Amino acid sequence: MTSPLSNGRASTRVNRCGAKPRSASGMPLPATIGFSLTTSTASNYFPSRAALLAALAERIFDRMAPDPVVLADLGRREPSLALMTDYLRYVVERTTREPDLTRALFELRLEASRRPELRRALGDVLRRGYADDVAFHVAAGLPGGAFEVSLLHYAVDGLLLDQLTTSIDAGFDIDQVVSALVTRLVGAGG
Amino acid sequence: MTSPLSNGRASTRVNRCGAKPRSASGMPLPATIGFSLTTSTASNYFPSRAALLAALAERIFDRMAPDPVVLADLGRREPSLALMTDYLRYVVERTTREPDLTRALFELRLEASRRPELRRALGDVLRRGYADDVAFHVAAGLPGGAFEVSLLHYAVDGLLLDQLTTSIDAGFDIDQVVSALVTRLVGAGG
Numbered sequence: 001m002t003s004p005l006s007n008g009r010a011s012t013r014v015n016r017c018g019a020k021p022r023s024a025s026g027m028p029l030p031a032t033i034g035f036s037l038t039t040s041t042a043s044n045y046f047p048s049r050a051a052l053l054a055a056l057a058e059r060i061f062d063r064m065a066p067d068p069v070v071l072a073d074l075g076r077r078e079p080s081l082a083l084m085t086d087y088l089r090y091v092v093e094r095t096t097r098e099p100d101l102t103r104a105l106f107e108l109r110l111e112a113s114r115r116p117e118l119r120r121a122l123g124d125v126l127r128r129g130y131a132d133d134v135a136f137h138v139a140a141g142l143p144g145g146a147f148e149v150s151l152l153h154y155a156v157d158g159l160l161l162d163q164l165t166t167s168i169d170a171g172f173d174i175d176q177v178v179s180a181l182v183t184r185l186v187g188a189g190g
Numbered sequence: 191m192t193s194p195l196s197n198g199r200a201s202t203r204v205n206r207c208g209a210k211p212r213s214a215s216g217m218p219l220p221a222t223i224g225f226s227l228t229t230s231t232a233s234n235y236f237p238s239r240a241a242l243l244a245a246l247a248e249r250i251f252d253r254m255a256p257d258p259v260v261l262a263d264l265g266r267r268e269p270s271l272a273l274m275t276d277y278l279r280y281v282v283e284r285t286t287r288e289p290d291l292t293r294a295l296f297e298l299r300l301e302a303s304r305r306p307e308l309r310r311a312l313g314d315v316l317r318r319g320y321a322d323d324v325a326f327h328v329a330a331g332l333p334g335g336a337f338e339v340s341l342l343h344y345a346v347d348g349l350l351l352d353q354l355t356t357s358i359d360a361g362f363d364i365d366q367v368v369s370a371l372v373t374r375l376v377g378a379g380g
Contacts, residue, residue: 099303103300103303106296106300106351107300108356109351109355109356110293110296110297110300110355112355112356113289113293113354113355113356119356122356123356123357123359126356126357126358126359127358127359129358130358130359130360146360147360147362147370149360150358150360150362150367151345151367151370151371151374153348153352153358153360154345154346154348154349154351154352154367154371155341155344155345155348155371156344156348157347157348157351157352158343158344158345158346158347158348158349158351159344159348161296161299161344161347161348161351162343162344162347164303165299165300165302165303166298166299166302166303166309166312166313166316167313167316168316168317168319168320168340168343169313169316169317169320170320170336170337170339170340170343172337172340177340177341177344180337180341180375181341181344181345181375183378184341184374184375184378185370185371185374185375187378188373188374188377188378
């Protein structure tokens with residue numbers, strides 16, 4: 001997944017409930033945006049293919065946002081490695097529950113390596129997601145900091161790539177893998 | 191990268207120097223196979239698009255194989271976390287030096303999620319790569335085992351996805367990241 005620790009991002013969304021989703025360029029997105037958007041409709045809203053694809057990425061983030069009720073439950077617990085593990089479990093649950101969306105984000109990242117305009121727009125979305133994740137992590141008092149968030153981000157992206165595309169079939173339980181990633185990458189740090 | 195710890199695989203290759211590369215189905219690959227292969231030539235060698243794509247994946251692995259001289263130098267050192275880190279550094283060096291090949295492997299894995307026939311063939315290649323990595327790791331007496339190899343595999347895949355497609359731009363030195371991944375994922379295990 002592109003922003004596995006998107007709890008922070010999501011909590012921002014929760015705080016501005018009711019605000020309309022916006023594209024990376026700040027343009028309001030039509031409520032109906034989705035894979036079935038026609039070319040003629042699209043050209044009314046998006047100045048370029050890259051702008052449309054970046055908005056699609058943003059929309060995917062929104063669709064995978066966490067449930068505020070689950071977040072509130074997690075937020076009541078004392079910060080610990082166990083809590084961090086549960087946050088990660090919830091990220092993996094949401095991203096693997098919507099495999100097509102997660103794969104679409106991988107596709108967009110690859111596509112962006114061929115299209116500078118998309119790379120700029122998608123890069124903005126990803127950088128903001130990571131910054132939100134770090135801010136959430138620190139505000140929640142979770143162990144570790146920006147470096148640990150980046151390590152977890154890479155590891156979970158790779159795990160999702162394995163689970164949602166072609167797997168090496170290492171044969172270990174995913175929950176055991178997630179738990180080990182948090183315990184070792186965050187617990188062994190600093 | 192798809193098989194980041196492909197040292198084991200490569201050392202197998204080194205052992206059978208002189209043997210012609212073979213496709214996943216065991217079919218010998220023409221020496222000239224590459225991105226410029228024409229359709230008519232391809233159809234003489236490959237029964238299906240999936241077979242061609244799987245052979246392409248195998249060929250990419252071969253092209254990113256380590257230099258036997260470098261491997262021999264590393265192999266003379268005592269097994270340790272420091273040695274493991276140097277193996278990983280060499281994996282990252284090879285895969286980022288050929289960004290188009292590494293990205294092509296990501297593309298193939300995504301494509302395989304839409305094509306069952308490719309998924310089977312590519313899955314064979316990836317599973318064998320992982321099994322070779324584990325066998326190499328154990329034979330070299332490196333710390334950790336199959337579980338640690340899988341964790342490193344995911345983390346390095348995610349790191350390469352970040353570095354070679356659209357990045358979260360976390361801003362940390364890649365060498366520092368690789369070193370932390372090995373120290374924490376392998377050193378903190380067991």
